[in-house]
Amino acid sequence: MTAATASQTAGPYWHMIDFPEWADLLRPDGPNAGVQGERITLTGRITDGDGAACADALVEIWQAGPDGRYSPGFHGFGRCASDADGQFRFTTLKPGPVPGPGNATQAPHIALTIFARGLMKHVTTRVYFADEPRNAEDPILALVPAPRRGTLLARPEAPGTWRLDIRLQGADETVFLDI
Template sequence: MVQSLGYLKESASQTAGPYVHIGLTPNFAEIPGVYPVDLGTTMVNEKTRGERITITGHVIDGSGTPLRDALIEIWQADASGLYNSPSETRGSADPHFTGWGRCPCDLSTGEYLFETIKPGRVPFNDGRLMAPHISFWIVARGINLGLNTRLYFGDEEAANAEDPILARIEHKVRVPTLIAQRDGSTYHFDIHLQGEKETVFFDI
C-alpha cells in the first residue's frame, strides 16, 4: 500500500507591512536594545580601500510618488572585485569593507542613502568581466516578494557596453533604468516600480 507523502501547501503570501522595519531596523523603528546599531548601517571605515562614494535616490511608485516605508539592502564587491563571502575563492576581500548594507528610506522624504566604495569588476559565470555594479534588494508595504535589481555606473560607459547582463536585456531603451548618474562623489539612482520608467528587475 502506497502511503500519502502529505506534502505541505505553500503559505499565503504577505506584504512586508510595518514589520520589516521592526525586524530589520529596530533602532530606526524606535525599538532600542536589540542591536547597538542597526545591522548594515556602516559599510566602510577609515581603512577601507577604494574610492569613497555616496549612493542616494528614491523608490518611486506608479503614480510618481516616492515610497516612505521602503527598505533597501545592497551587496557588492570591494575595490578589487572580491566579495566578502566564504564562497569567494579568487582571493581575500578587503577586511575593512562589509560588502553589504541596509537602509530604510526616510519616513518624510523617502530618500535612501549609502556610504560605500566603488566596486571593482567581477567575472560572469563564463569568465567575461561584468561592469562595476551593485545589487539592490527592495521591500516595502504592498510588495509581496523582494525585488532585485542592479545599479551600474554612468561613468563606466566602456565597461557597461561589454557587460554580459546588460547585453541580455532585450529592450535596450530600458537599460538606462539601471544606470546611476554621477554628481561629484555622489551617484543618484531612483528605482521606479511601475510606469514608463519602470526599472529592470531580475528574477533570482
C-alpha cells in the same frame, strides 16, 4: 478545518530590522575600517507606479570590494530604510569589475534589493555607473533591451555621489532581475 486567510505582504516592520549605521559601510567602527578605494555615496528615491514616494521601503545592497572580489577583506552588505520622501543613502566604496558568466567580466555594479509594503516578494536590480566603459560589454546589462538600460545607470550628482531613482511599476519602471 482551518479557514483560508488572505496573503500578507511583508512589513512595514523595518523599524525592527533597520540599523541606520548599516547604511555606512565605511563607518570607523565597522568591518571596512581601513579598506582603501574610491569612496562614493549612493542615493536615490523609490516611487510607486503613480510617482508617489515609498516612505516605508527597506533597501539592501550587496557588492564586491574595490578589487572586484567578494571576500572577507571587504564587507559589501548594507541596509537602510527609505525616509518620508522615499529617499535612501549609502556610503561605500566603488566596486571593481567582477567575473561573469563564461570568461566575461561584469562591469562594476551594486546589487540592490527592495522590500516594501504591497510587494508580495522583494525586487532586485543592479546599479551600474553611467561613466563606466565596461558597461558596453557587461553580459548581464546586455540582456536588458537598450531603451531600458538607463533605469539601471546611476548618474553622478556631485563628485563622489551617484544617484539612481527606482520606479517600482508603471511608465519608466526600473528593470528588475528574476533571481
